[in-house]
Amino acid sequence: MRTCRTSTAGKLTVVLATLAVLAGCGGGPSPRAWAASVCGALTPWRSEISKLTSSTDEQMTAQTTPAQAKENLVRLFGGAEQASETARRKVEQAGVPETENGEAIASGFRDSLGKMRDAYGRARDTIDGLGTGEATVFYGGVRAAVETLNKEYDASALDTSQLNSEELKKAFDEVPECR
Template sequence: MRTPRAPAAGILPAVLCTLVLLTGCAGGPTAPAWAASVCEALAPWRLEINALTSSAQQQMTAQTTPAQAKENLVRMMAGAEQASETARRGVADAGVPDVAQGEEVSRGFLDSLTEVRDAYGKARRTIEGLSIGQSGPFYDGVKAAVDTLNEEYDASSLDTSKLDSPELKQAFDEVPECR
């Protein structure tokens, strides 16, 4: 029977270093790198949401049939839902910034985008389920769905007052991707 030997002197540090890297203890992106990635993920989302919001407002006042309005609104809500998910994935891909409260900041952004995505999905499903048989009840249902969407959208906004990271504040103010 062989007696176990101690690992060679150079192997133990290499194994420990590999474990640190695999477990994510090596730190995340710097504040400027993280802010740039987040702003790159959010810029197209903001443009898409603004365009879809404008289209939805026009749709609500346009002289269309309930069937046309339903089709257009469902398509717009689905587009906003998808744009929100794309932005959420982009923020997730940015990782966790290597700053104090980095995990909390990252989670706050992700939670907010998840709630926005879900609010658009709920509005889409609600409008899909509306009957187009009578225009009055249909448009009342659309208004109720949009009112709920607005409430949920407002409630999902990220409360940055509790996330005091001077490094991230400076990064968001200074990196070109956030201007």
């Protein structure tokens, strides 16, 4: 009798171990589910970045004091930094799509958003460090910070041509969240 119990327990252990291994090896979201999650994270992010970009442009041309412009720009770039981090976290929470090169693709999205977040943070810190005593010098510093931001932002953009998964390309084209 003892042998039967040990045998049954041993079989159960093997089954559970096999399930644990299988769960660790796969089980990521389908390409469609992953694309929907990623687009669900990126759609509000894009909207927020667009709104913040418009507000930044307005600040650059508004008739405000350098101190007011500094306060507004620091807040705007801080908002863009936070929006980028929120999107990055949501993409991270989406997991790894169950597709060829899924980890590399998911990592590419996360890394790109992290670099954008960092670029906004550096722009915020640069502008926060500018003196406001002389308007010409302040706005020159702002322009330089924005030029650097634009270069860093462009350099951090995800190269979607490297999405080597036909399943994901199709999913991004088809899911409603990505339209």
